[in-house]
Ligand code: 5AD
């Protein structure tokens with residue numbers, strides 16, 4: 001009798017990796033691997049890695065070191081590395097990590113079942129070839145549609161922008177958009193399984209379709225998705241400020257299902273730094289787009305990403321970042337210290353902002369953002385928000401959901417409310433979440 005084989009997947013980095021990990025589990029499920037949360041019981045361990053910054057990359061190597069012990073005590077255990085570090089390192093990773101069995105790149109998920117089969121026979125393998133053009137489109141595996149309330153749906157992958165600090169175009173390859181008919185079909189299938197909210201996912205979703213003859217642009221795709229019965233909310237991430245087009249802005253006025261939230265990574269508030277980053281917009285362009293979004297959808301929540309300590313960033317440049325943050329009034333912000341990524345354009349500049357200065361700027365930025373996030377959240381106290389209930393929270397004592405503007409809300413209620421849009425009166429505000437009570441009386445909803 002063959003026993004069940006267990007698969008443990010550890011995911012680093014972004015939502016794209018989370019989605020890829022779901023696909024990996026689905027693919028390997030077909031060849032007899034069942035997912036486990038317990039790495040010590042696994043027959044196959046896969047690290048789905050991220051190399052966007054130095055820190056997540058180093059984490060991969062320390063995690064690999066941790067699993068070496070398991071490998072020593074279980075000779076049959078297979079260890080695989082996928083994702084961006086795998087793409088970057090390729091065969092080299094097999095040499096660097098002698099106890100590693102499989103390296104698979106960001107375009108090679110579909111090869112995994114066969115690679116695992118060969119590794120079970122004692123082979124060590126690396127596959128990191130990029131696949132471009134039509135052939136690539138046929139490889140976008142359909143999501144494992146297990147239902148739920150809110151799901152991510154990949155609409156494009158890769159990036160052609162070459163921001164000077166960024167490794168993504170090198171490890172994810174050129175931009176490619178999925179066929180709109182397949183996206184609409186997939187979302188229709190999800191809706192039939194009870195999914196109420198979809199987040200359209202890609203490295204740069206708002207350049208969707210621009211390279212594909214006969215396909216709609218991103219605004220056109222949003223309009224198609226908005227027609228799908230059963231889908232109540234549409235979100236997207238992540239978008240590039242330069243590609244926030246007038247037709248896309250118009251969608252925020254015309255499509256009720258499109259949530260009032262835009263994640264718009266600014267990266268810096270200084271024109272000199274933005275130009276050196278090759279971002280393709282100025283501070284003024286960015287602010288104009290935010291103003292247009294706010295005008296057309298009052299109450300829209302703007303979030304973003306910011307980098308401090310980019311080569312050449314002066315104190316005055318950094319202050320421009322702080323003032324941009326205040327002008328926008330970000331509801332939330334992911335912020336990072338610049339780290340050199342090998343092979344990128346910015347790797348040619350001296351990494352000349354002292355480590356201590358980077359840290360000090362990050363602290364100041366995060367302090368300001370914390371104040372603004374708390375202010376944003378406090379502004380919701382006393383309002384009624386429509387919350388799409390995603391389920392019971394991690395502690396198991398309250399329901400959890402999100403407002404249209406993507407603020408997390410916890411409240412007491414019947415778990416049967418899961419999947420429904422419920423009116424919640426916000427009573428308390430915290431740093432990362434809101435707390436409220438179900439509104440029994442019905443009544444109006446405040447703009448979120
Ligand atoms: N150093 C620091 N932060 C970076 N990011 C991307 N590349 C780097 C880098 N080399 C940040 C950007 C991006 C987010 C995903 O990671 O802010 O939006």
Ligand code: SF4
Nearest residue numbers: 159161162163166168
């Ligand atoms: Fe990287 Fe810029 Fe592409 Fe975003 S848009 S993935 S930051 S190159």
